Amino acid sequence: MNISTDPWIWIAAILTLAIFSFLYRENPLYRIAEHLYVGLGNGYAITFYWHRILMPSLISPVAHNPSIVTKVWLIAIAIIGALYFTRFIPKISWLVRIPIAIALGYSCGASIPRAVDAEIIKQLRATIVTRPQLAHWDTALWAIIILVGVIATISYFFFSSERKGVLKPLSYTGIIFIMVGFGASFGYTVMARISLFIGRLQFLLGDWLGLIK
Numbered sequence: 001m002n003i004s005t006d007p008w009i010w011i012a013a014i015l016t017l018a019i020f021s022f023l024y025r026e027n028p029l030y031r032i033a034e035h036l037y038v039g040l041g042n043g044y045a046i047t048f049y050w051h052r053i054l055m056p057s058l059i060s061p062v063a064h065n066p067s068i069v070t071k072v073w074l075i076a077i078a079i080i081g082a083l084y085f086t087r088f089i090p091k092i093s094w095l096v097r098i099p100i101a102i103a104l105g106y107s108c109g110a111s112i113p114r115a116v117d118a119e120i121i122k123q124l125r126a127t128i129v130t131r132p133q134l135a136h137w138d139t140a141l142w143a144i145i146i147l148v149g150v151i152a153t154i155s156y157f158f159f160s161s162e163r164k165g166v167l168k169p170l171s172y173t174g175i176i177f178i179m180v181g182f183g184a185s186f187g188y189t190v191m192a193r194i195s196l197f198i199g200r201l202q203f204l205l206g207d208w209l210g211l212i213k
Helices: 007-023 028-064 068-088 090-128 137-156 167-208
Strands: none
Touching: 007 028, 007 167, 028 068, 068 090, 090 137, 137 167
16 A cells, blocks of 8 residues: 555545545535535636636737727627626616626527538438448448437427327337337446546545556
Protein backbone atom coordinates (compact mmCIF):
# COMPACT_ATOMS: atom_id res chain seq x y z
CA MET A 1 0.00 0.00 0.00
CA ASN A 2 1.34 3.39 -1.04
CA ILE A 3 -1.08 6.03 0.27
CA SER A 4 -0.86 9.40 -1.45
CA THR A 5 0.50 12.38 0.47
CA ASP A 6 -1.02 14.95 -1.90
CA PRO A 7 -3.56 17.00 0.13
CA TRP A 8 -5.71 17.63 -2.97
CA ILE A 9 -6.05 13.90 -3.58
CA TRP A 10 -7.11 13.47 0.05
CA ILE A 11 -9.71 16.22 -0.33
CA ALA A 12 -11.04 14.66 -3.54
CA ALA A 13 -11.17 11.20 -1.91
CA ILE A 14 -12.99 12.44 1.20
CA LEU A 15 -15.55 14.32 -0.92
CA THR A 16 -16.03 11.24 -3.10
CA LEU A 17 -16.70 9.09 -0.04
CA ALA A 18 -19.05 11.77 1.30
CA ILE A 19 -21.09 11.59 -1.90
CA PHE A 20 -21.06 7.78 -1.85
CA SER A 21 -22.40 7.88 1.73
CA PHE A 22 -25.79 8.82 0.27
CA LEU A 23 -26.09 5.19 -0.85
CA TYR A 24 -26.63 4.37 2.84
CA ARG A 25 -28.81 7.34 3.74
CA GLU A 26 -28.76 11.13 3.61
CA ASN A 27 -26.36 12.54 6.17
CA PRO A 28 -24.50 15.80 7.02
CA LEU A 29 -21.35 14.71 5.14
CA TYR A 30 -23.33 14.24 1.94
CA ARG A 31 -25.06 17.60 2.37
CA ILE A 32 -21.72 19.35 2.89
CA ALA A 33 -20.29 17.79 -0.27
CA GLU A 34 -23.47 18.57 -2.20
CA HIS A 35 -23.53 22.24 -1.15
CA LEU A 36 -19.82 22.57 -1.84
CA TYR A 37 -20.28 21.14 -5.33
CA VAL A 38 -23.19 23.45 -6.13
CA GLY A 39 -21.35 26.48 -4.74
CA LEU A 40 -18.15 25.76 -6.66
CA GLY A 41 -20.16 25.09 -9.82
CA ASN A 42 -21.99 28.40 -9.57
CA GLY A 43 -18.80 30.28 -8.75
CA TYR A 44 -17.03 28.76 -11.75
CA ALA A 45 -20.00 29.53 -14.01
CA ILE A 46 -20.12 33.18 -12.92
CA THR A 47 -16.38 33.58 -13.46
CA PHE A 48 -16.60 31.85 -16.85
CA TYR A 49 -19.48 34.05 -18.03
CA TRP A 50 -17.72 37.20 -16.87
CA HIS A 51 -14.33 36.54 -18.47
CA ARG A 52 -15.44 34.59 -21.57
CA ILE A 53 -18.75 36.25 -22.46
CA LEU A 54 -19.40 39.61 -20.79
CA MET A 55 -15.88 41.01 -21.02
CA PRO A 56 -15.10 40.15 -24.70
CA SER A 57 -18.67 40.48 -26.02
CA LEU A 58 -20.03 43.47 -24.08
CA ILE A 59 -17.71 45.46 -21.82
CA SER A 60 -14.62 45.60 -24.06
CA PRO A 61 -16.56 46.50 -27.26
CA VAL A 62 -18.52 49.20 -25.44
CA ALA A 63 -15.33 50.67 -23.94
CA HIS A 64 -13.07 50.45 -26.99
CA ASN A 65 -15.25 50.23 -30.11
CA PRO A 66 -15.44 53.66 -31.78
CA SER A 67 -18.78 52.94 -33.46
CA ILE A 68 -21.68 54.64 -31.67
CA VAL A 69 -24.19 52.32 -33.33
CA THR A 70 -22.39 49.27 -31.97
CA LYS A 71 -22.24 50.74 -28.47
CA VAL A 72 -25.95 51.61 -28.45
CA TRP A 73 -26.87 48.17 -29.79
CA LEU A 74 -24.78 46.35 -27.16
CA ILE A 75 -26.09 48.53 -24.32
CA ALA A 76 -29.68 47.89 -25.44
CA ILE A 77 -29.03 44.15 -25.43
CA ALA A 78 -27.43 44.41 -21.97
CA ILE A 79 -30.49 46.28 -20.64
CA ILE A 80 -32.82 43.61 -22.03
CA GLY A 81 -30.69 40.91 -20.44
CA ALA A 82 -30.68 42.78 -17.12
CA LEU A 83 -34.48 42.54 -17.08
CA TYR A 84 -34.01 38.97 -15.85
CA PHE A 85 -33.17 40.44 -12.44
CA THR A 86 -36.60 42.08 -12.21
CA ARG A 87 -37.82 38.63 -11.21
CA PHE A 88 -36.67 39.53 -7.69
CA ILE A 89 -38.78 42.73 -7.61
CA PRO A 90 -42.46 41.74 -7.32
CA LYS A 91 -43.90 45.02 -8.64
CA ILE A 92 -42.03 44.86 -11.97
CA SER A 93 -41.41 41.12 -12.16
CA TRP A 94 -43.57 40.94 -15.32
CA LEU A 95 -40.69 42.56 -17.24
CA VAL A 96 -38.81 39.26 -17.09
CA ARG A 97 -41.14 38.04 -19.82
CA ILE A 98 -39.42 40.30 -22.36
CA PRO A 99 -35.96 38.63 -22.37
CA ILE A 100 -37.54 35.19 -21.98
CA ALA A 101 -39.77 35.81 -25.03
CA ILE A 102 -36.82 37.09 -27.08
CA ALA A 103 -34.61 34.15 -26.08
CA LEU A 104 -37.31 31.55 -26.77
CA GLY A 105 -38.33 33.16 -30.05
CA TYR A 106 -34.77 33.36 -31.33
CA SER A 107 -33.87 29.83 -30.21
CA CYS A 108 -37.01 28.35 -31.76
CA GLY A 109 -36.51 30.22 -35.02
CA ALA A 110 -32.88 29.16 -35.22
CA SER A 111 -33.35 25.54 -34.14
CA ILE A 112 -36.51 24.51 -35.99
CA PRO A 113 -34.94 24.57 -39.52
CA ARG A 114 -31.91 22.63 -38.29
CA ALA A 115 -34.10 20.15 -36.43
CA VAL A 116 -36.31 19.58 -39.47
CA ASP A 117 -33.27 18.99 -41.67
CA ALA A 118 -31.36 16.79 -39.23
CA GLU A 119 -34.16 14.84 -37.55
CA ILE A 120 -36.80 14.57 -40.29
CA ILE A 121 -35.38 15.00 -43.79
CA LYS A 122 -32.09 13.18 -43.16
CA GLN A 123 -33.90 10.52 -41.14
CA LEU A 124 -36.29 9.88 -44.02
CA ARG A 125 -33.39 9.80 -46.46
CA ALA A 126 -31.44 7.33 -44.29
CA THR A 127 -34.56 5.18 -43.96
CA ILE A 128 -35.04 4.58 -47.67
CA VAL A 129 -31.60 5.13 -49.24
CA THR A 130 -28.77 2.58 -49.13
CA ARG A 131 -25.34 3.54 -50.43
CA PRO A 132 -24.21 1.38 -53.37
CA GLN A 133 -20.88 0.44 -51.77
CA LEU A 134 -22.78 -0.99 -48.79
CA ALA A 135 -25.49 -2.77 -50.81
CA HIS A 136 -24.91 -6.26 -49.38
CA TRP A 137 -27.63 -8.58 -48.16
CA ASP A 138 -27.09 -7.73 -44.49
CA THR A 139 -27.15 -3.99 -45.18
CA ALA A 140 -30.33 -4.38 -47.22
CA LEU A 141 -31.88 -6.42 -44.39
CA TRP A 142 -31.12 -3.74 -41.83
CA ALA A 143 -32.45 -1.08 -44.18
CA ILE A 144 -35.75 -2.99 -44.42
CA ILE A 145 -35.88 -3.38 -40.62
CA ILE A 146 -35.28 0.36 -40.15
CA LEU A 147 -37.96 1.19 -42.72
CA VAL A 148 -40.48 -1.11 -41.04
CA GLY A 149 -39.54 0.27 -37.63
CA VAL A 150 -40.01 3.88 -38.71
CA ILE A 151 -43.39 3.19 -40.32
CA ALA A 152 -44.58 1.07 -37.36
CA THR A 153 -43.46 3.66 -34.79
CA ILE A 154 -45.19 6.46 -36.68
CA SER A 155 -48.36 4.37 -36.94
CA TYR A 156 -48.40 3.93 -33.16
CA PHE A 157 -48.73 7.71 -32.74
CA PHE A 158 -51.51 7.92 -35.34
CA PHE A 159 -54.56 8.66 -33.19
CA SER A 160 -56.94 10.03 -35.84
CA SER A 161 -58.63 6.68 -36.49
CA GLU A 162 -59.36 3.47 -34.63
CA ARG A 163 -56.64 0.85 -34.61
CA LYS A 164 -58.10 -1.94 -36.68
CA GLY A 165 -57.13 -3.83 -39.78
CA VAL A 166 -53.50 -3.40 -40.84
CA LEU A 167 -53.04 -0.47 -38.47
CA LYS A 168 -53.56 -2.63 -35.37
CA PRO A 169 -50.64 -5.11 -35.78
CA LEU A 170 -48.51 -2.32 -37.25
CA SER A 171 -48.99 -0.14 -34.17
CA TYR A 172 -48.21 -3.09 -31.88
CA THR A 173 -45.03 -3.62 -33.84
CA GLY A 174 -44.28 0.05 -33.28
CA ILE A 175 -44.55 -0.52 -29.51
CA ILE A 176 -41.86 -3.20 -29.80
CA PHE A 177 -39.52 -0.86 -31.66
CA ILE A 178 -40.19 1.92 -29.13
CA MET A 179 -39.38 -0.39 -26.20
CA VAL A 180 -36.21 -1.56 -27.92
CA GLY A 181 -35.17 2.05 -28.44
CA PHE A 182 -35.93 3.00 -24.84
CA GLY A 183 -34.09 -0.07 -23.58
CA ALA A 184 -31.02 0.69 -25.67
CA SER A 185 -30.91 4.33 -24.53
CA PHE A 186 -31.36 3.27 -20.89
CA GLY A 187 -28.61 0.69 -21.29
CA TYR A 188 -26.23 3.31 -22.68
CA THR A 189 -27.09 5.59 -19.74
CA VAL A 190 -26.39 2.84 -17.20
CA MET A 191 -23.12 1.97 -18.94
CA ALA A 192 -22.03 5.61 -18.78
CA ARG A 193 -22.83 5.83 -15.06
CA ILE A 194 -21.03 2.56 -14.35
CA SER A 195 -18.01 3.88 -16.26
CA LEU A 196 -17.99 6.98 -14.05
CA PHE A 197 -18.30 4.79 -10.94
CA ILE A 198 -15.38 2.61 -12.06
CA GLY A 199 -13.33 5.75 -12.64
CA ARG A 200 -13.94 6.92 -9.06
CA LEU A 201 -13.07 3.47 -7.69
CA GLN A 202 -9.82 3.50 -9.66
CA PHE A 203 -9.08 6.93 -8.19
CA LEU A 204 -9.78 5.77 -4.62
CA LEU A 205 -7.90 2.48 -4.89
CA GLY A 206 -5.10 3.78 -7.11
CA ASP A 207 -4.35 7.46 -6.75
CA TRP A 208 -5.41 7.65 -3.08
CA LEU A 209 -4.65 4.29 -1.44
CA GLY A 210 -2.14 2.97 -3.96
CA LEU A 211 -3.62 -0.52 -3.96
CA ILE A 212 -3.76 -0.73 -7.76
CA LYS A 213 -1.76 0.80 -10.55
